[in-house]
Amino acid sequence: MLEEREVIAAIAAVAVSLVFLVNRGWLATVPHVRVLGASFGLLMASMICSVIEVIFWKDTFNLLQHALAPASLVLLAIWSWLTFVRHDGVSA
DSSP states (O other), rough: OOHHHHHHHHHHHHHHHHHHHHHHHHHHSSSHHHHHHHHHHHHHHOOOOOOOOTTTHHHHHHHHHHHHHHHHHHHHHHHHHHHHHHTTTTTO
16 A cells, blocks of 8 residues: 655655755765765665555565665765764764
């Protein structure tokens, strides 16, 4: 059964990605933006997989959804570490 909250979350993720695309210039000032963007992309893919799994290949898209979400969090943790911890080990 298609859940409304999953569809709304996927639509919101696509809308946010469009805002990111429109504001590419501003995003260029964010440190390590490629890692952050990859994290968001994986999260968005996870949300889309949760919607698609209802339509076909339930097990495959369910597995993808539950693999992509933690991968997104790992990348977010890496981005946080790269951005907020100085290389000499002292917090910024």
